[in-house]
Amino acid sequence: MSAMTTTVLAEDLVKTYGDVTALAGLSLAVPEGSVLGVLGPNGAGKTTTVRVLTTLLRPDSGRAEVAGIDVLAEPREVRRRIGVSGQYAAVDEYLTGRENLEMVGRLYHLGGDSARTRAAELLEQFDLVDAADRPAKTYSGGMRRRLDLAGALVARPPVLFLDEPTTGLDPRSRGDMWDVIRSLVADGATLLLTTQYLEEADQLADNIIVVDHGRVIAEGTADDLKTMVGGERLEVVVTDPAELGRARELLATVATGEITVDAHTRHLTVPCAVGTAPLVEAIRLLDGAGIEVSDIGLRRPTLDDAFLSLTGRETAAEQPTEGEQEVVR
Amino acid sequence: MNTFFPDAVVIARRNLIKIKRIPELLVFTTFQPIMFILLFGFVFGAAIDIPGSSYREFLIAGIFAQTVVFGSTITGTALAEDMQKGIIDRFRTLPMSESAVLAGRTFSDLLNNVLVLIVMALTGLAIGWRVRTSLGEALLGFALLLVFAYSLSWVMAYVGLRVRSPEIVANASFIVIFPLTFIANTFVQSEQLPTPLRIFAEWNPVSSVTQAARELFGNIPPGAPEPTTWALQNPIIYTLMWAVAAVAVFAPLALRRYRGAVSR
Numbered sequence: 001m002s003a004m005t006t007t008v009l010a011e012d013l014v015k016t017y018g019d020v021t022a023l024a025g026l027s028l029a030v031p032e033g034s035v036l037g038v039l040g041p042n043g044a045g046k047t048t049t050v051r052v053l054t055t056l057l058r059p060d061s062g063r064a065e066v067a068g069i070d071v072l073a074e075p076r077e078v079r080r081r082i083g084v085s086g087q088y089a090a091v092d093e094y095l096t097g098r099e100n101l102e103m104v105g106r107l108y109h110l111g112g113d114s115a116r117t118r119a120a121e122l123l124e125q126f127d128l129v130d131a132a133d134r135p136a137k138t139y140s141g142g143m144r145r146r147l148d149l150a151g152a153l154v155a156r157p158p159v160l161f162l163d164e165p166t167t168g169l170d171p172r173s174r175g176d177m178w179d180v181i182r183s184l185v186a187d188g189a190t191l192l193l194t195t196q197y198l199e200e201a202d203q204l205a206d207n208i209i210v211v212d213h214g215r216v217i218a219e220g221t222a223d224d225l226k227t228m229v230g231g232e233r234l235e236v237v238v239t240d241p242a243e244l245g246r247a248r249e250l251l252a253t254v255a256t257g258e259i260t261v262d263a264h265t266r267h268l269t270v271p272c273a274v275g276t277a278p279l280v281e282a283i284r285l286l287d288g289a290g291i292e293v294s295d296i297g298l299r300r301p302t303l304d305d306a307f308l309s310l311t312g313r314e315t316a317a318e319q320p321t322e323g324e325q326e327v328v329r
Numbered sequence: 330m331n332t333f334f335p336d337a338v339v340i341a342r343r344n345l346i347k348i349k350r351i352p353e354l355l356v357f358t359t360f361q362p363i364m365f366i367l368l369f370g371f372v373f374g375a376a377i378d379i380p381g382s383s384y385r386e387f388l389i390a391g392i393f394a395q396t397v398v399f400g401s402t403i404t405g406t407a408l409a410e411d412m413q414k415g416i417i418d419r420f421r422t423l424p425m426s427e428s429a430v431l432a433g434r435t436f437s438d439l440l441n442n443v444l445v446l447i448v449m450a451l452t453g454l455a456i457g458w459r460v461r462t463s464l465g466e467a468l469l470g471f472a473l474l475l476v477f478a479y480s481l482s483w484v485m486a487y488v489g490l491r492v493r494s495p496e497i498v499a500n501a502s503f504i505v506i507f508p509l510t511f512i513a514n515t516f517v518q519s520e521q522l523p524t525p526l527r528i529f530a531e532w533n534p535v536s537s538v539t540q541a542a543r544e545l546f547g548n549i550p551p552g553a554p555e556p557t558t559w560a561l562q563n564p565i566i567y568t569l570m571w572a573v574a575a576v577a578v579f580a581p582l583a584l585r586r587y588r589g590a591v592s593r
Binding site for chain 1: 332335336339343346347350351414415416418419420421422423424425589
C-alpha cells in the first residue's frame with residue numbers, strides 16, 4: 001500500500017454553516033487507480049466533501065490534494081485533471097446532448113474539431129446517438145445522468161468524482177450506470193463515488209468509508225465493513241410460537257452474535273457468517289428437531305443495518321440497560 | 330493562458346441557443362415592447378397634450394429606456410436559474426475563465442436588448458415617430474441606451490447570484506425598477522411632478538438616459554423648459570457616470586459571488 005500514490009487526499013476538513021456542522025474533521029485518501037465509495041445517509045457530508053475536493057467550496061480548515069495539487073491554492077490546475085458528475089444532473093436542458101458535450105469540450109479548450117469528435121464518441125459510448133440532436137429537456141432521468149457523466153469524461157480526466165450517480169434511477173438504469181462506471185475503472189481512472197446504497201459501494205468500490213455527521217465512522221473493504229457491522233443474518237419464521245425457545249437454542253450454533261426473537265411475529269433474527277453455509281446448517285438443524293418453519297432466508301446487510309449497527313453501538317455504550325432490553329425482548 | 334474571450338463566446342452562444350430553442354421567448358420579448366408603444370402611444374397619447382409637438386414622439390425615448398432597463402433583469406433571472414439547476418456548479422469545475430460566465434451572460438443579454446430596440450424602433454417609425462437629427466446622433470442615442478442597460482445587467486448579475494430562485498429576482502427587481510422607470514421623465518415632463526418626486530426624477534439616471542436619447546433623436550418638444558439640474562443639462566455624461574460606477578462596483582461583487590457560488 002505504501003508504494004501506491006495517493007491521488008485524492010483530504011485531511012481534517014471542517015466546514016460549518018452557522019450552527020450546522022457539515023464536515024467535522026473528515027479525512028480520506030484514494031490510492032491511484034482505485035475506487036473509494038463514500039457511504040452515508042442524506043446530510044452526512046458526502047456532497048460537501050465532493051464540493052471541497054472539486055474546488056466548488058472552501059473548507060473552514062483542513063487540507064485537500066488532488067493529483068498532487070493543492071485544491072485550495074491552485075483550483076484551476078485541479079480542474080484540468082478532474083471530471084465531476086453531480087447528484088442533480090447538471091445538463092443544460094435547452095441544448096441538445098451533442099451541444100452540451102461540445103460546449104464542455106470547448107470549455108476544456110480541446111479546440112472545435114476535437115470537441116466535436118469527442119462529443120460524437122461519448123454519445124456513441126453512452127448510447128445517446130438517437131437522442132443526440134434533441135434538447136436534453138426531452139431526455140429521461142437515466143439519459144440525463146448518462147449525459148451528465150459523459151460531460152465529466154469529455155477531457156478524459158484521470159480523476160473522477162461521482163456524487164450519487166444512481167440516486168433516483170430505476171433498477172435497470174442503475175445497472176447500466178454500474179456497467180459504465182466499471183468500464184471507467186477498468187481504463188485506470190481514480191474514482192471517488194458517493195452513495196446511499198451499500199450494495200452500490202459493494203459492487204463498485206475497492207475501499208469504503210462510512211460518513212455520518214461530517215466525519216468518518218468506519219472504513220475498510222466491503223467485506224471488512226460487513227464483518228464489522230455483522231449485517232449478514234438469517235431470518236427464520238417458525239410456524240408454532242411454542243417452538244421459538246427451542247429454535248433459538250438450536251440456532252445458537254450458527255449465530256455469530258446475539259439472536260433476537262420477536263414472539264409476536266414468530267420471528268428469529270440470527271447474525272451469521274457470510275455465505276450460504278449457515279443457511280444450509282440451520283435448515284438441517286431445524287428439520288432434524290422437527291421444528292416446522294414457515295419462512296427462512298438469508299438477509300444481506302443494508303445501509304440501514306450498517307447504520308443501526310455502527311451508530312447504534314455508540315448509543316448502546318451510553319445506555320447499556322436499554323441495549324440489554326433490546327436483545328432480551 | 331488567458332481564455333477569457335473564447336470562453337465568454339462559448340457561454341454567450343450557449344445562452345443564445347436557448348432563444349432559438351424556445352421561439353416563444355423571442356415572441357414575448359418583442360411583443361411586449363410593441364404593445365407598450367401602441368398602448369402608451371394611443372391611450373396616453375390621446376390624453377396627454379404637449380404644446381407644439383406630438384406626445385407620441387416625446388414618449389418613444391421613455392419607452393425605449395424603460396424596456397431596456399426591464400430587459401437587463403434577464404441577466405439576474407438566467408443566472409439564478411443556472412445556479413438552481415447546478416449548471417454553475419458544472420462551469421465552476423471546468424478549467425475555464427471564471428469571469429467568462431458573467432461576461433458571456435451580460436453580452437448575450439446585450440444582444441437581446443439590441444434586437445428589442447430594433448423591433449421597437451421599427452414599431453415607433455410605423456406610428457409616426459421620427460428622428461429629427463442625423464443618423465449618427467440617433468445611433469449614439471441607441472448606443473447610450475444599450476450602455477446603460479448593460480451596466481444594469483451587472484447589477485442584476487449580482488442580484489441573481491445572491492438569491493435562491495429566479496422568481497425572487499423577477500419580483501424583487503420589479504419592485505425597484507417600476508418606480509425607477511416611472512418616477513422619471515420617461516412618460517411625463519418631470520417639471521410637472523410634485524417637488525419630492527421631481528427632485529428624485531431630476532437625478533434619476535433613467536431620466537438622464539431618456540433625456541439624452543430624446544436630445545439625440547431630436548424629440549425634445551419645442552419650447553420645453555430648459556433643465557435646471559446638472560444631471561439633465563449634461564445627460565450623456567451623467568448617464569455614463571452611472572454606467573461606469575455600476576460596472577465598477579457590481580462586476581467585482583458579482584464575480585466574487587460567482588467564485589463562491591454553489592447550488593443549494
